[in-house]
Amino acid sequence: MGVLLSVVGTNLLHRVLIAAGFPLSFALINTVAVPSWVWINALVLVLLIYPLNAWRDAPLFPTPSLALRDLPKHVPLPAGAKVLDAGAGLGDGLLALRCVYPEVVLHGLEWSWPLRALCALRCPWASVRQGDIWKADWSGYDMVYLFQRPESMSRAAAKAQAELKRGAWLVSLEFAANELHSDAVARGAEGRPVWIYRAPFTTTVPLTIAKR
Secondary structure (H helix, E strand, O other): OHHHHHHHOOHHHHHHHHHHHHHHHHHHHHHOOOOHHHHHHHHHHHHHHOOHHHHHOOOOOOOOOOOOOOHHHHOOOOOOOEEEEEOOOOOHHHHHHHHHOOOOEEEEEEOOHHHHHHHHHHOOOOEEEEOOOOOOOOOOOOEEEEOOOHHHHHHHHHHHHHHOOOOOEEEEEOOOOOOEOOOEEEEOHHHOEEEEEEOOOOEOOOOOOOOO
């Protein structure tokens, strides 16, 4: 039940469930006789929803609905521009992007096939497919949006430098690509920074694409 709630819940609920996960599990183990098959099935469910290699990039934290509200002031995209949400999860990033760019062509890429299916149901107006964001080709997009984690941003910066065409944008919610000089920083819901970079990028250090 906690897994399901964490998938469909809000950011606050997600954080509460994560914080409460260990004490709840400890209480259940010590007060309720739970058959081993229940724990095995629960683990299988978690791995199906969010495979282990996906946790190397970012846990499932959805983009707040108003997080990108100021983005068009800094990144004016024409109608028909192709935008990729790299790591689409349940589609919250696509929903936030659609609110501010109603005339662009939205694409989502998600490693977990159950999440991809749910994302496609929530965002039928977007092209959502299952795949690895690091193996996908970013060269055809006018903007790539990320909500990753700090440890992933060096890799994202290197991939963007290697693949994004001149004039394309890399946009990251909350976490900066420290190897790149940002063109602007927007502010959205809860005051979270939205880091904006435009190709060709100015780098602070040499970049190489890391391999798994």
